[in-house]
Structures are given as C-alpha cells and as structure tokens.
Amino acid sequence: MNFKIVFIAFAAALAGFLFGFDTAVISGTVELVKEQFNLSDAGIGWYVSCALVGAISGVVFSGYLSDKYGRKFMLMLSGALFLISALGCTVSGSFTELVLYRLIGGVAFGVASMVSPLYISEISPAHMRGKLVSVYQLAITLGILIAYFSNYWTSLAHERGQDSGFFLAKLLYGEQYWRGMFFNEVFPVILFLGCLLFIPKSPRWLMVKNRIDAARQIIDAYQIEYQQQKTEVKEEKTGFFKLVKGIYRRPMLIAIFLMVFSQICGINAIIYYGPSILNEAGFTLGDALGGQVTIGFVNVVFTFVAIYTIDRWGRKPLLRFGATGVILSLLLISLMFFLGDSYANYVIVGILLYIACYAFSLGPVQFVIASEVFPTNIRGRALTISTLFLWGTNAIVGQTFPMILSELKAPLTFLLFGVICMPAIWIIKKYIPETKGKTLEEIENSWK
Template identity: 50%
Template sequence: MQNTSSVNTRFLALITITATLGGFLFGFDTAVISGTIASVKQQYNLSALMEGWYVSSALLGSIAGVAISGWLGDRWGRKKVMLLSALLFGISAIGCAFAPDAFFLIVFRLIGGLGIGVASVICPMYIAELAPSHIRGKLVTYYQLAITIGILLAYFSNATIQSYAHNSSNSHIDWQQLLFHQEFWRGMFAAGIIPALIFVVMIAFIPESPRWLAMKKRTDEAKQVLTKILNAQQANTEINGIQASLQSETTETNKWSVFNGNMKKPIFIGILLAALSQFSGINAIIYYGPSILEKAGFQLGEALGGQVTIGIVNTLFTFVAIYMIDKKGRKPLLQWGIGGAVLSLLLAALFFALNITSQLVLVPIVLFIACFAFSFGPVTWVVITEIFPTKMRGEAVAISTISLWIANWVVGQFFPLMLHNVGASITFLVFALFSLYAFYLSWKKIPETKGKTLEEIELFWKNNK
C-alpha cells in the first residue's frame, strides 16, 4: 500500500480531471435529451414507439461504442481512444443542433452514443490503471461524480434555455433565432460543444496508461509514467508486480479467456451488476423525469425544475461515496444504498397506486436518487474496473459495460410503453424487484476489493476458482 505523501497529487489530479471529463460528457449527453423530448415529439409528431426510439438511439450507439472500445483500447491505447470519444461527442452536439429533420437528428444521436459508449469503458478503466491502490476507489468514483455533474448541468442548461426562449425577444441573427428561440431544443444540444472541445485539449497533457504500456512491452515508458505519480521505489515495486502478472497470464493463456477458468466469477459479477444498475430504473428517471412528474400533476416548467432537484441530489450524494468507498469498502456501500433504493421504489409505486398527485411524489424519487448516487452509480464503475486482469481488462470491462448499455437501452426504449400501458405504479414495482436481486448479489457474490492492488485482486480469483 502506498504512502499518501509519496503521491504526486497535482499530476494525479490532472489525469483524473481529464478522464472524468469523459464522464461529464457522458452525463450531459445522457440527460440533455430529457428537456428536448416534448418539443421534438411535437415538432416531428412522434408516436410513443418513435419517442422511445428517439431516446434509445443514442443507447444503441453506446452499445456499439462499448463493443469496439475494448478492442480499440487494447490496440491503440487508452489515451487515443479517449480522444476518439471526445471527437464523437463534439460531432454529435453540432449535428443535433443543426439537424434538418428527425432522421439526421437520430443519426447524430447515434454518433453521440458511440462517444458515450467508448468513454464509459475507457475513462474509468484509465483512472483505475493509474490510481494508487489506497485511493483507487475514490478516484474512479470521481468519474461517477462527473457523470452526475454533467446530468445536473444538462438540467440547468435545459431549464435556462427554455426560460430564455419563452421570455426573450426574437434575435436578428438567424442561427441564434433557430437555436435559442424558435426551436430552443437545438440550443440544448449545442451547449455540449464547449465541454467536448475542453476534453480534446486536455487529453494532450496526460500520459498513456502504464499497464497498457507494460502489456505492449514498453516497460521503460510505463516506469516513467509511474515515477511521475509515485516515488522511484514504489514505481519499481508496481512495475515488477505488473510484469509478474502479465507473465503469469501469458503462461495460462488457455484458461484465461473471458468466460472460462478464473474469469467465470468476475465476468458473472460484472455483467449482472452492470445490468441491474440500469434495471433499477435510474435512467427512466434521468430520461423521462419530466414525463413522470407530469403524471404526478406537475406542469412542464415545474417538471424541469423538479428534474434539477433530482440532479442536485444525485451530485451531492455521490460525495458520500467519494468519502466512504476507500474507508468502508465497496460491499457496505452497495448493501446500504441498494437496500434504500428498494424501499424508495416500493414507496414510489405505492404513491402512484394511490394516485397521489402532488410534490409528495418527489420524496421517494429523490430518496431513490440519493441511495443510487452513493452505491449503485459509483460502485458499479469501481468494481468492473478492478476485478479483471490487465490482459483481459479491456475486453472484460467492455463486455460488462455492454450489459449495462443493453439494459439501459431496454429501459429507454420500453419505459414509455410501460408507463402508458401498465402505469407508473407497476413500473416502479418492477424496478424494485430488480433492485432486490441486486441486493442479494452484493451480499453473497461480490468480494471486497478495498485497498488491494489490481494484481492482488487478480491473484484472489486465481486462488478462489
């Protein structure tokens, strides 16, 4: 375990902030659509099924992005693939802002989804591969914090642009008139151009992952990167551990496939935990929050305001995970948070069943967001970036993340139909049942990884076949 005083905190901060910008864009691009749904639905006369397709098109792009990210990350390196994700975010923001019709709007949403998918694998994995073991949980959790900040700022941005469009006079400049008044939903997408550009610039100042460099036999470069983070003695110890792990993996190639041998248990955990985090219903609230709140009697403007409240709670409670994850561990946070999520979802189902149409409905929804924010949200990313060996990490994290995005797509695509056909009460009850199984998984199947190096975690699976 490293001594905190020997860590180059400034350099580590630069690395973490840059990688978490991918999380910020992930969150922003995911949530910005919630403010555009009503306007786009009206402008293009979308059915409930097409509304689901408009929302879930980015999710299909995310699945494709995840599918290629592991392969690209293992061949090009983590840094180049992060740059690719930044460019995809920028192209999507510009394209959605100026899309001539619904077809091109969905095409550019798919491109944005590719960026989200790539970032969701590479960015937290990059942080995990550079972070000292005693603060790895905290640093990877900053990625989830960045997602929540991106979501929150998307809500603020949407609410501000909508208010500006309704209260301002017409602009004499055509593009401003189009983006911020006539079709203000375009301005909501355009706001994402700025963070995408910042991400592109900051990537130029960070190093490649030392574990990827070591995997490519570029040991001296790997040691140089580690020496910038740790002192020389610790860097040597770390690189020796990485090399021993890689050599061990090479001698066990036949056993070390993603679904066989020592990988069976971790891949099972990665796939299930990632999927269940989405089947809890989190992105039904992120994407369709205004629609849910309108069902409870809110007006659109009030619903967007309620969505901002949800975003604030999501961000604030992520700090609980940052503070606790390397002190209490991964399992306690999962159990406390998921247990609270189950109770909150059951309460929401009860309120909707009783046809309570007031701000009281916000209470269980906000409680669920709070519980998710310090457990399911951040800990899932930490666990799936920790539990796989270096040589398999890119592919295994990608497979787990594909599971997350497929579940995300299912929720995004079919939630409007569920809300319309069976109602909010049954829908929230289904989310509660999925979360109940996730509680069992965290209690019985997931090991504690607090304070262990990535190589020590790998050895744990080898010794517990």
C-alpha cells in the same frame, strides 16, 4: 496527495461529464421533439434509445481498440465523436438526421463509459483508487446536473426572449429551442479535448505492449504504484468463451451483475423521462424541468458521499445499503402514485430518496468494482463484455419505458422495478467481494 494523479483522473473523468450531459440533455427535448416530428410512444422510445444502440456499438470496438492503441487514444476519439454529435443534433434537418447524430453520440459515451474508469483505475494508487474512479461517476452526475440547468436555462431563454439577458439565446435558438440544448454540449467537449493533451498513456497498458522504458518513465514521473514484474505481464489473446469460464468466470459474472442491476433498477428511466414522470404526477413541463434540476443536485451531493466513504467503508457496504434504499424508494414512489394527485409532492420525495441511494452506491461502485476485478492483460476486452450488458439493458429500459408507462401507468411501473430488484440484496451479500485497499495485482492474484 499526488496532485498529478488527481489532474489525470479529473481529465479522464471529463469523459464521464460528457456522458452524463449527453445522457440527460435528452430529457428536456423529449416532449418538444415529440411535438415537432409528431412521434408515437414507440418513436419516442427510439429517439431516446437510439443513442444507447450507438453506445453498444461503441463498447463493442472500444475494448479491442483500447488494448491495441491505448486508453488515451480512445478517450480522444470519444471527445471527437461527442463534438460531431453535439453540432450535428443542433443543425439536423429531419428526425432521421437527428437520430443519426444521436447514434454517433451514443458511440461516444459507449467508448467513454468503458475506457475512462479503466484508465483511471490503471493510474490510481490502491488507497485512492475507489475515490478516484468514483470521480468518474461524480463527473457523470455533474454532467447530468449541468444538462438539467442548461435545458432549464434554454427554456427560459425561449420564454423570455425579449428580455435583454436572453435576447442572444433567443436569436440563436429560435422557436426550435431544443437545438440549443444540444449545442450547449460543445463547450465542455472543448475543455475535455484540451485536458487530454496533458495526460500520459496508461503505464500498465505500455507494460502489456512491452514498452517497458516508456512505462517506467511515467511510473516514476507520476509516482504510480506498480507491483508486477515485466516477466509476469504479457498480452493474452483471449476469446469470449475463455473470458466467461475458469478463473475469469467469477469476476465476469460480478461485473455483469452490477452493470445489469444498475439499469434494471430504473435509473435512466428517471434520467431520460423525468419530465414525463413528473407530468404524470401533475406537474407542468416548466415545473418538471425545474424539478429535474433538484434531482440532478441531489445526485451530485450524494455522489460526494460515495467518494468520501468508498475507500473507508468499502465497496460492499455501500452496495448493500444503497440497493436496499433504491428498492424501498421505488416502492414508495409506486405507493404515492397509487394514492393519487393529492400525494404528488411526495412522488418528488420518493424520487429524490431514490436518486440519493443510487448516487452513493450503485452509480459509482459498479464502475469501481468492474474496473478492478479483471487482470491487466484482459481488462479491456473483459470490460467490453460487461459494459455491453450495461448498455444493452439501458437500451431495453429506454425503449420500453414509455410503452410500459403508457400501458401500466406509473404506480405499477415503479412497483415492477422494485420487485425485479429485490433479489439483488442477497446476491450482493453472498457473491460480491471486498476490494478496498488492494492493488490491482493483488485482486488479480486472488482469483488464482
């Protein structure tokens, strides 16, 4: 095993950890912020989805800037923005300020969601690429889990402020302890920025920039697979319409489909509004936060399943099995809500089954395939477009879910998610190619 490559992938994947942490930390603050600022359902929707609007903004410029200044530069920029967001949310004095800093955090994880898997795919050997890019998704799930632990611990610190073990936290966070939930993100941000100091620039990006000697030094030093000759690599000024037609059309549609499906199946409704959903099932806020820790743990465990199997079984089988499991889980959750309070515990079972199916399939595979299918000379801009669809769909779900939940109630809401997702099984079977074991250059040539 090439441990240098593993470290590089780990360092870049920490962007995913921050993405996951920043995404999930919001769930513990929703009810507290709603009460403090007296927010309506629409206001809560904006509080949650404003970061997603920021993510869309981050994606818009990250493709262009990653092609112009490099993948490493953009990773460092995302780290700086994560730091500003975490500190700003901690000290914000009004709801408007809080939204502003959430927008900045959104820009950060918009950049991270596009650049991190892109960078990892460009430095990974073909036989390990699925595994290493999946480490990015593992980092997201770990970030989500640690955010849940952090939220739960911070709530305990508030409740047990007189206990010696929690006195300092009580002193720091005071009554508005949701601020402490945001502040806890500062520590992994510092780790991420420190690790970035020790990783190289992407050699494939250097090749596109015609910096051949610098690229070759990195390729030789880190034993990176690279098959394309320098005469075959040149930067291409490709507009939007060229990216959605000709030889680029099929990979673009594949990436867009995976990004959209990964969101309309409702994953982030559960991540953002988990405590609210569990409250709907009859759990208290404290029990709901504890339940989300269990959800985060299952998310991490089954992401390891994807890492172990994605380069053995392939991308397509994981997608098919996982999508089927996700749909059946949504229908089960809907049924348990229909049956009433006596089946509340089975709602948790359905959610855990849903998370498990998502974690070993849609979660990691969407990023793996999207980072593989595009040619090097347009990969940054093409990923920008597909990732825009991810965050656009995410923002719509995040904004509308509390209103849909309020109007339709939980049984019909989860039934709606399940029905919407059903056509995906046929699309995966018919249109998604298998890219296991192929170099990026072989995948690129297959479209030609």
